[in-house]
Amino acid sequence: MSKQQWTSEMTSHLILLYKNYPCLYKGKSNKKNRNQAYQDITSGLRNVNPCIEFTKAMVTAKIHTLRTQYTSERNKIRKSELSGDEIYIPKLWCFEMLRFLDDAEGIVEGQSNLDPVNTEIEEKGDVLLEGSVDDAPRPFTPDFEVNEERPSSSVPYTNKTPDRTPDSNNETTVYKKRETPVSKKRKLEDKRFSNVMENATKTLKKIKLLTHNDTVLNDFSQYLANEMKTIQNEDILDTLKSDIMHLVITAKREYRAKCCE
Template sequence: MTNKLNNEEFWREFIHLYRSLPATWKIKSEMYKDKMLKHDCYVKLTNKLKEIDPTADINTTKKKINILRSNYRRELKKVLASEKSGADIDDIYLPSVWYFDEFKFLRDHEIQITGKSTTDEDETFLNTSMQQSQNITSENTKDIFATSSAETPVTPVSISHEPLKKKKRKNSEKQKMNDLLELACNRLKQS
């Protein structure tokens, strides 16, 4: 077997297979709600991934897809922001990942998900999602093709819908500090 880890052709085939299985990505589809069908689709994707990573399992497959989609989403946001800014055609942002065009079938889906919200809860969620996407560096984009299934598990991020309150010191604590400083100053003056 040739080393397909960094082979664009393999990943194109993988993405095309993913596209052909809407039960894994098309949320509004009835197929997406069928857990058995979705599981079978992930098994097919995992079997494809095993061509380059014999230890791959369904969780590994889901991680790979999540990383690819996160990078696509980040690049799509940059493209859309560039288009909205009124930039000339020559100045519109060009995606830096080679597989951006391969994921164009997700464009309408991603635009719906990341559309402008009208509630604070949605804005909090979108801001958190954007921060997570931005945390993925271009190194991670290159490393996705070289990672193994021994990666550390992804920890879900909890989102609080309550605004963060700044911690304030109690007046008594401030008073104690002022008293101590005053006492120290007095003792220094006496010596």
């Protein structure tokens, strides 16, 4: 099968099947298990596309292409993070589907634990991406169980540059960590974030104060109600209620008068 014959839906199906067999991308495993995994993946693809005669060679070639493309895109993201410029957005439409490859051994170094296959992959700089984000397929439900484990975060990367300093007899390479430049855009975003956090803190303090005042008034109201329950005479109780309301209204008028001064 040529590259052009792999549709987005077929590629998505392949990725989901591939994800279910960690023995193909997590370290070295028994050759028998790997062959069985490829056989299962090939059978799964044939079940969905009975008109296409999938083979192990076609499957391994496509997987190798996807892994190479994913590694290239992920390296571009890391490079943009270290440069301090705007973060690179992957152009590979199935990039998020391949996140589980972050757990694969050797992917950081660009190595592959796939079986040797003859693939026509461009090795000059950027890898040719098959499709773009706009070509992403519509969701579909495969007829097999998919293990939806959350992928781990990207492997930390430390950017160091060698600084050669000669001594009396021989040269010694000393590694110094290079400071990452911060763009103006990121500085502006950090300042905005700081202002948002400051305003949020002030708001929380006000809410806390209001909540405290409400609690005090509620406690007093409950205490007053409990005391009034001890008065069994309705006439005396009505007079007390009237006096309390009169005091509250008088206090509110005095408060408004002071606010208007």
